[in-house]
Amino acid sequence: MTHGRWLLGPVVAFVVIVGGATASGYWSSAGGGSGSARTGTSASVTLGPGTPSRDLFPGGTGDVAVSVTNSNSFAVHIGTLELGTGGYSVDPGHPGCPPEVLTFTAQNNGGSGWTVPAGTFGASLHLSNAVTMSIGAPTACQGTVFGVHLVGTS
Numbered sequence: 734m735t736h737g738r739w740l741l742g743p744v745v746a747f748v749v750i751v752g753g754a755t756a757s758g759y760w761s762s763a764g765g766g767s768g769s770a771r772t773g774t775s776a777s778v779t780l781g782p783g784t785p786s787r788d789l790f791p792g793g794t795g796d797v798a799v800s801v802t803n804s805n806s807f808a809v810h811i812g813t814l815e816l817g818t819g820g821y822s823v824d825p826g827h828p829g830c831p832p833e834v835l836t837f838t839a840q841n842n843g844g845s846g847w848t849v850p851a852g853t854f855g856a857s858l859h860l861s862n863a864v865t866m867s868i869g870a871p872t873a874c875q876g877t878v879f880g881v882h883l884v885g886t887s
Contacts, residue, residue, distance in 0.1 A: 779801070779802045783798060784879070791834075795864050799860065799881070805852075808849060812886055814839065821835050829871065836864070836865045837863055
């Protein structure tokens, strides 16, 4: 009977060694595969026509207030606001005032631009010293309401 106990020891040791070799082979395997993702669509940020925030006079400079809307579910960054298509508009009651009497200085909020939060509707951006009226503006421009059409760039 003692002989049977002696043979059992080496058999157990052999099983442990084989089990260790199998685990080592499992962890050193390699694999591969592929995946895909889909992006959502974004809506344009809209700018309302800007308006000078105080009365302008020939040779004078004024601030511009412009409304901004971001209907996206994420924030959008506007790097610079520049004069866009249409430039300036003059109210219909002042046809003798040419829109060319105004100049707009591109704005970038001190170099940092503006981050417009998600779901922003009609927020106002204040643009300091953005519009200037020419010193040669005619008298027909008195009382004129100007629209300043802007475009944002990244």
